[in-house]
Amino acid sequence: MNIRLLGQGFEATSKDSVGNQLLKFFSDKDFHTFTGISAFTSQAGVNGLSKHIATAKKHLNLITIVTGVDQKGTSQEALEALLNLNINAFVFYQPSFTIFHPKIYLFEGTDKSELIIGSSNLTSQGLFTNVEAALLVSIDNSVDADKKIIEELKEYFKGIFDFTDPNLKKLSKKIIADLVKAKVVPTEEERKAAQDKAEKAERKETENIISTIFPKRAIAKIPNEFRGTAKPKAKTAVTVSTGRATNKGKLVWTRKKLPASSVQQTPVGKDTGGLRLVQDDFAIQGKKIAQTKYFRNHLFDKYKWKKIRKSPFVEAAIVPFEVTIFDEFKGKFDLEVRHKPSGEAGQGNYTTSISWGDLGEIVKKTNLTGSRLDLFGPKGKSKVFHIVIT
Numbered sequence: 001m002n003i004r005l006l007g008q009g010f011e012a013t014s015k016d017s018v019g020n021q022l023l024k025f026f027s028d029k030d031f032h033t034f035t036g037i038s039a040f041t042s043q044a045g046v047n048g049l050s051k052h053i054a055t056a057k058k059h060l061n062l063i064t065i066v067t068g069v070d071q072k073g074t075s076q077e078a079l080e081a082l083l084n085l086n087i088n089a090f091v092f093y094q095p096s097f098t099i100f101h102p103k104i105y106l107f108e109g110t111d112k113s114e115l116i117i118g119s120s121n122l123t124s125q126g127l128f129t130n131v132e133a134a135l136l137v138s139i140d141n142s143v144d145a146d147k148k149i150i151e152e153l154k155e156y157f158k159g160i161f162d163f164t165d166p167n168l169k170k171l172s173k174k175i176i177a178d179l180v181k182a183k184v185v186p187t188e189e190e191r192k193a194a195q196d197k198a199e200k201a202e203r204k205e206t207e208n209i210i211s212t213i214f215p216k217r218a219i220a221k222i223p224n225e226f227r228g229t230a231k232p233k234a235k236t237a238v239t240v241s242t243g244r245a246t247n248k249g250k251l252v253w254t255r256k257k258l259p260a261s262s263v264q265q266t267p268v269g270k271d272t273g274g275l276r277l278v279q280d281d282f283a284i285q286g287k288k289i290a291q292t293k294y295f296r297n298h299l300f301d302k303y304k305w306k307k308i309r310k311s312p313f314v315e316a317a318i319v320p321f322e323v324t325i326f327d328e329f330k331g332k333f334d335l336e337v338r339h340k341p342s343g344e345a346g347q348g349n350y351t352t353s354i355s356w357g358d359l360g361e362i363v364k365k366t367n368l369t370g371s372r373l374d375l376f377g378p379k380g381k382s383k384v385f386h387i388v389i390t
Helices: 018-026 043-056 076-083 124-128 144-156 173-181 188-213 291-299 357-365
Strands: 002-008 031-038 062-068 088-092 103-109 112-118 132-140 168-170 237-239 245-247 251-255 274-277 305-309 314-325 328-339 352-355 373-376 385-389
Touching: 002 018, 018 031, 018 043, 018 103, 018 112, 018 124, 018 132, 043 076, 043 124, 062 076, 076 088, 076 173, 076 188, 103 144, 112 144, 132 144, 251 291, 291 328, 291 352, 314 357, 328 357
Parallel strands: 031 062, 062 088, 314 385
Antiparallel strands: 002 132, 031 103, 088 168, 103 112, 112 132, 237 245, 251 373, 274 352, 305 314, 314 328, 328 352, 373 385
16 A cells, blocks of 8 residues: 655645546546545536546446535536536535535556545646645555555445435436525526625725735646636637526637736736736737727727826726636626827837726636637627637
């Protein structure tokens, strides 16, 4: 038996994250059975594993995932995504002040087994970016002392491993509907709205204090498949995780890799507070845009502009945007677009920007550095632009 620590989130690379270990083991054909038990599960976490699980079905005879739903930590969309995997999926719930809180991932083979026990939920952040700790126990199945740990695990959680526990229910459309109706499970939109509302009420009082005590840290990157990064086609309806369809117009600008300074991932005082609209080699019909004029005189020219500073001259307009980040619809935001004529601003590289405003906290708590941003224009008579970050 070999036991080693799996640490993640405490440093920027986190190559030994639980998520990376799961991807490694799903591709290992020496395993025939997988059991995952998680307190909370997210849609992004399930979707990220989906293609790996689909491939692993060629050699895994049994794939079981059990999730808890306490404290509204698992959404309706997460359960639906889990059901769509077509595996042995269960939900565990006990109406009590105590909660179901284990995080266990077990791969079993003929000659070897791998057991991960720690703090990582089956969510994209829990698997890759949160500060978590786990133990990876590598087991030689020919050694009785090694196998004993799995025997003890299965004996303690017997009702889960043999599917007989009365609080363990096979996942189905009806079970999901009942949990949603009973207000045990929220929709993804409800969960995010409640979280954002609570944070917004608190952050006004604490942000200035906290920023002087605790500096920001580098955050490990989440693999693309765990971020819902399938690129939507322009001019089509895109269904996001909330189930809401958003109609977009044509693509009017792209930022291929968002810099940290534009997505509030730099130390306090060094970020821009908004998105700088630069050329970034964006072209229309083969001709690169002129960034000093394109945004102010073409994209946003029909909105009501007003002077907000005389020297250097700055003008602004309020423009409505709908925002989708990593395939998750965040809502509609009226954001301020600011423009500084090139000569007045004393620079020729950037003259227009979008201030994050009420979207700022969402941007700040999500690591968007290096992500792609596509800006779509209004469709038809609509005046709403669409920001899609992948």
